[in-house]
Amino acid sequence: MNGSRAGFWGAFLTLLFLAVPGVLAAMGSTYGFRVATVCAIFVILGVSMQLITGVAGLLSLGHAAFYGVGAYTAAKLAIGAGLPFIVTLPAAGLMTALVGLLVAVPTMRLVSIYFAVATLGVGQMIFVTLLNWVSFTRGPLGIPAIPGIAIFGVNFSSASGTYMIVAAVTAFAVWVAHRVAHSYHGTALRALREDDQCADAMGVNVPRTKLEVFAVSAFLAGLAGALWAHSTGFVSPTDFRFAESILILAMVVVGGLGSIPGAVLGAVLLALLPEALRFVGDVRQIVVGAVMFAAILFLPRGLLGEVPTLAFIRRALGAGWRAPDGRVLGWR
Amino acid sequence: MDIFLVQQLVNGLAVGLIYALVAIGFTLIFGVLNVVNFAHGEVYMLGAYAGLVLAVALAPPILALLLAVLAVGALLGFGLERIAFRPFRRFRDEASLKSKAVREATLLSSLAVSIVTRELVEKLAGGDMQVVPSTLRLQEPIILSEAFGISGPLGDLVLIDGQLWILAAAVIMFALLQLVLYRTKTGLAIRAVAANPLGAAFVGIHANRTVIATFAIGSAMGAVAGILIGLYTADIQPAMGFAPGVKAFVAMVMGGLSSIPGAVICAILLGVAEALATEWVAQGWSELIAYAALLIVLLLFPTGLFGAGRERV
Numbered sequence: 001m002n003g004s005r006a007g008f009w010g011a012f013l014t015l016l017f018l019a020v021p022g023v024l025a026a027m028g029s030t031y032g033f034r035v036a037t038v039c040a041i042f043v044i045l046g047v048s049m050q051l052i053t054g055v056a057g058l059l060s061l062g063h064a065a066f067y068g069v070g071a072y073t074a075a076k077l078a079i080g081a082g083l084p085f086i087v088t089l090p091a092a093g094l095m096t097a098l099v100g101l102l103v104a105v106p107t108m109r110l111v112s113i114y115f116a117v118a119t120l121g122v123g124q125m126i127f128v129t130l131l132n133w134v135s136f137t138r139g140p141l142g143i144p145a146i147p148g149i150a151i152f153g154v155n156f157s158s159a160s161g162t163y164m165i166v167a168a169v170t171a172f173a174v175w176v177a178h179r180v181a182h183s184y185h186g187t188a189l190r191a192l193r194e195d196d197q198c199a200d201a202m203g204v205n206v207p208r209t210k211l212e213v214f215a216v217s218a219f220l221a222g223l224a225g226a227l228w229a230h231s232t233g234f235v236s237p238t239d240f241r242f243a244e245s246i247l248i249l250a251m252v253v254v255g256g257l258g259s260i261p262g263a264v265l266g267a268v269l270l271a272l273l274p275e276a277l278r279f280v281g282d283v284r285q286i287v288v289g290a291v292m293f294a295a296i297l298f299l300p301r302g303l304l305g306e307v308p309t310l311a312f313i314r315r316a317l318g319a320g321w322r323a324p325d326g327r328v329l330g331w332r
Numbered sequence: 333m334d335i336f337l338v339q340q341l342v343n344g345l346a347v348g349l350i351y352a353l354v355a356i357g358f359t360l361i362f363g364v365l366n367v368v369n370f371a372h373g374e375v376y377m378l379g380a381y382a383g384l385v386l387a388v389a390l391a392p393p394i395l396a397l398l399l400a401v402l403a404v405g406a407l408l409g410f411g412l413e414r415i416a417f418r419p420f421r422r423f424r425d426e427a428s429l430k431s432k433a434v435r436e437a438t439l440l441s442s443l444a445v446s447i448v449t450r451e452l453v454e455k456l457a458g459g460d461m462q463v464v465p466s467t468l469r470l471q472e473p474i475i476l477s478e479a480f481g482i483s484g485p486l487g488d489l490v491l492i493d494g495q496l497w498i499l500a501a502a503v504i505m506f507a508l509l510q511l512v513l514y515r516t517k518t519g520l521a522i523r524a525v526a527a528n529p530l531g532a533a534f535v536g537i538h539a540n541r542t543v544i545a546t547f548a549i550g551s552a553m554g555a556v557a558g559i560l561i562g563l564y565t566a567d568i569q570p571a572m573g574f575a576p577g578v579k580a581f582v583a584m585v586m587g588g589l590s591s592i593p594g595a596v597i598c599a600i601l602l603g604v605a606e607a608l609a610t611e612w613v614a615q616g617w618s619e620l621i622a623y624a625a626l627l628i629v630l631l632l633f634p635t636g637l638f639g640a641g642r643e644r645v
Contacts, residue, residue, distance in 0.1 A: 059436060106631050113368050113439060117581060118630050121623040124578070128623075132616040242574070246447060253440060286455070289447035296441050297419055 012174075016040075016167045021160060033159035037231050039271040040163070040170040041224050046251045046267030047177035047260055048220035053249065054258040054306070055181045056213050057193030059116040062123020063248050066218045068130055068240030070096045070225025075143045075235050076136075085149045085230055089169070092226035093219040099126075100218025101211065108210050111196065123245055130237040142236025149230050162231045169227060173220045174264060180216055181260050182313050189213055190258070243285060250292040256302020259309040266303065338489060340607045346495040346564070348603020349502040353557035354580035355587075355595040356509060357550030363526040363590040364546045367438040371416060371446040372554055373577025375408050377570060379555025380562035381453065387468050387563075398501065398556055405555025409547035416445040417543070446573075454570040462568040470494030470563045494564030501560055505553055506596065518545050526590070575619075582626040588636025598637060 024032040045067060052058045070092040077088045107118045130137050137143070148157025149165050156165050180186055192199035192206050200206045229235050247270065255266025270291065274284035295302065354376055361369045383401040386392065392400070420437045472493040513519035521542045524532040533539050557576070562568040579602055580595075586602075587594025602622055609618040629637065 059439070106627070110630060112435065114585075114630055116439070117368075117585070118627060120578070121582075121626045125620055125623045128616065128619045132614065243447075246443065249440075250444075281455075283451075283455075285451040286448055289444045289451065293416075293441055293444035293448065296437055296444065300437065 013171060016171055017164070021163060021167075024163075025160060030159040033163045035272070035275055037159070037163045037166050037227075039268050040166045041227050041231070042248070042251065042267040042271045043170050043264050044173040044220055044224040044227070045248050046255065046263035047174055048217045048224065049248045049252045050255075050258070050260055050263035051177055051180060051189075051213050051217040051220075053252055054256075054263065055186055055193065056189045056210060058210065058214075059112070059119075059249075061116050061120035061242070061245055061249070062126070063119075063221060064240045064242070064244035065123035065126035066096050066100060066221035067225045067228070067244070067248075068126060068235075068237070069099050070222030071229040071235045071240070072130065072137060072143070072225070073222065074226035074229040075146045078146055078230070079143065084151075085147075085165075086151055088230070089223060089226045092229075093222040096222025096225065097215045097219040100214050100221075103218075104211050104214040108207050108214075120242070120245075123242065127237060127241055130240065137237070140237060142234055143229075144234045146229050146233045146235065148233065166227050166231060169223055173223060174260070176216065176220065177260050177263075178313075180213065182310075185209070185212070193258075246292075247288050250288050250295075253292055254295040254299075254302060256304045256306055256309065258306030259302065259304050261309055261313075262302050262304035262306070269303075335489065337608070337611065340611060341604060342489065342491065342495065344604035344607025345600060346492075346498050346603070347607060348600035349498050350557050350561045351576060351579045351583055351603050352596040352599035353502055353505065353553055353560075354576045355583040355599045356506070356592055357552075357554040358577075358580045359584045359587070359590065359592050359595045360509075360522075360546055360550040362584060363592075364522060364543060365417065365438070367417070367435050368442070368581065369412075369417075369550075370439065370442040370577070371412055371449065372551070372580070373573030373575075374446045374449040375405060375412065375551045375554040375573075376558035376576060377450065377453065377568075377573035378408055379405050379558030380568045380572065381457065381462070382555070383559030384462055384464065384468075384562060384568055388465065394497070398559070401555050401559045402552045405552035406548040408555060409549070409551025410544055412442075412445065412551065413544055413547040416441045417547075418540075421540075421543075450570050450573070457570070459570055461566075464563065464566040464568060468563055469566050470497055470560070471566065492564070494560070498560050498564060501556060505556065509549070509553070509592070512549065518542070522546050579622045582622050582629075585626060586629045586633075586637050588638045591636070591638055594636060594638040 020036055021033070024036060045063065048066075049060065049063050052060050073095040074088040074092040077083045077091055078085070083091070103119075103122050107115060107122070110118050131139055133139070148155070149162055150156060151165070156162060181189075188199065188204045188209050191202065192204055192209060196206050228239070251266040251270045252263050253266070254270060255264070256262030270288060273287050273291065274282075277283055277287060301307075354372065357375075358369065358372055361367070361372070379401050382404040383397060386400055387397055417438050420441060470493050474491040474493060474496075475489075511519075513523060521532065521537045522545065524535070524537055525539055525542045525546075529539055532542070558573070561576075562572070580599065583599035583602055584595045586598035587596070602625060605625070606618050606621050609621050
């Protein structure tokens with residue numbers, strides 16, 4: 001690991017684990033910790049969306065449904081089976097990855113808007129199921145009293161404790177997304193985004209590559225759902241409707257399609273902006289729509305565009321493989 | 333045959349015709365620009381609001397009301413094209429007119445415009461259902477045995493005058509659209525731009541003006557559909573455009589994307605299927621039918637049920 005790489009990750013982790021909680025603890029603000037937790041959850045959703053929509057170029061309009069599957073899996077396992085957080089978190093991720101694969105296998109053939117509308121259809125189907133399968137999901141009433149986060153008997157359910165756990169999972173999710181997007185695998189995804197037939201001809205296994213990235217993305221969304229369920233203690237279908245999918249999409253578009261740091265920045269911005277504008281009332285959706293429109297019109301590449309970001313990442317924290325003969329291959 | 337089933341069939345037909353009116357606008361715009369207009373559902377919603385405001389304020393006869401809403405819809409289409417589509421057609425050549433980047437930029441921009449519109453309406457007029465005065469509602473039941481003296485089992489069938497208005501409006505507007513498309517210069521220009529924008533420009537067709545005309549016509553039909561169903565169901569609220577918008581899109585895909593008659597037939601099929609499904613499953617679950625139909629058609633009949641040629645999906 002070279003110097004700038006350590007410096008970059010060090011800065012990111014210091015901000016996540018020391019600066020933000022330090023400032024919030026100094027302010028003694030439970031509300032601040034809650035907002036930071038929601039921000040971190042949306043960062044996970046943002047990078048998860050970025051993998052399929054930005055890097056693989058598959059516009060998804062149903063991402064909130066995966067988030068919902070994760071949240072309901074965690075809630076049902078925690079309440080119905082009494083499983084601890086340490087089990088429900090990965091279980092929610094795996095369950096969502098499985099659902100993602102089930103969705104992906106038939107829809108991988110579709111391109112551009114047909115894929116977008118297919119994901120919209122799947123997302124709505126999952127939403128309608130959550131809303132109407134009353135015997136299992138309690139329908140619009142939602143599932144209350146989900147236990148807070150506790151690991152091996154240590155209680156993290158206070159606002160600051162929850163934030164620290166969520167931040168740890170967020171760091172993990174960003175690292176996974178970084179490793180997927182900035183590798184041979186990510187390069188293959190970018191190739192098939194630009195022209196899947198050409199990528200196929202060059203030897204990229206297009207369906208398999210898409211399936212893999214879809215599963216990873218759904219897994220991360222499931223983790224975010226489990227964190228949401230355990231941190232708020234309550235899940236209901238309205239948290240996972242179409243508007244949430246659009247919110248996640250807007251984060252990725254504003255941050256810059258194809259850029260993982262862009263997704264992080266976009267998620268933090270769009271999660272904080274409505275909070276900052278609370279004094280004018282609940283304008284969350286209007287802000288999301290207006291910011292997204294402005295971004296498409298004036299900043300079509302996003303705040304942290306893909307090309308300069310990739311160049312930076314390549315230079316500063318490139319991740320190569322060491323071949324048996326000692327050469328470093330790939331991203332350097 | 334069970335009379336309730338026939339009754340559901342009739343109700344489904346009415347819903348299907350509304351989807352068809354929305355789908356025509358969708359298909360028209362898709363055919364010309366090759367982009368999905370996500371704000372179409374909001375035009376439908378605004379048409380219902382504008383119609384309701386006009387009807388409450390002036391109480392015009394229904395035909396005058398429909399014509400006024402038609403004009404409002406055309407204006408909305410003009411504005412929508414200006415805001416959400418024109419800025420992204422910076423280049424005129426065919427490659428960029430049909431390119432992926434433009435397609436996705438306009439998809440996202442129309443999505444953003446639709447969210448902002450819906451939320452602004454919610455902020456200004458409230459998120460609840462608007463009160464539709466009972467004199468304005470198109471909910472007068474017509475019992476066949478009394479109105480037309482039909483005896484036998486069909487006599488128990490109940491029509492609602494709103495359904496007749498919807499049927500009449502759908503037939504007239506569909507006929508008018510065919511007339512405009514195949515008998516006028518504007519229609520010729522629309523068809524030319526839909527077939528080949530660059531070629532149309534070469535023979536002297538003003539592409540921008542044609543696109544505006546398409547938006548005006550398509551949105552006018554959407555707005556009329558909005559006020560008709562608003563008065564028929566007395567359900568006028570900011571989120572009313574989402575479901576018909578999605579279903580119209582489904583109908584467009586099922587019908588083969590650029591075929592207006594195909595979209596109309598599929599929209600009617602969807603409406604009937606949803607109404608019949610409520611015989612066996614709860615109301616909430618019947619929502620699944622449109623989405624399931626969408627997936628099945630995309631996966632099994634990628635060129636649509638009526639086999640129109642199209643590019644790779």
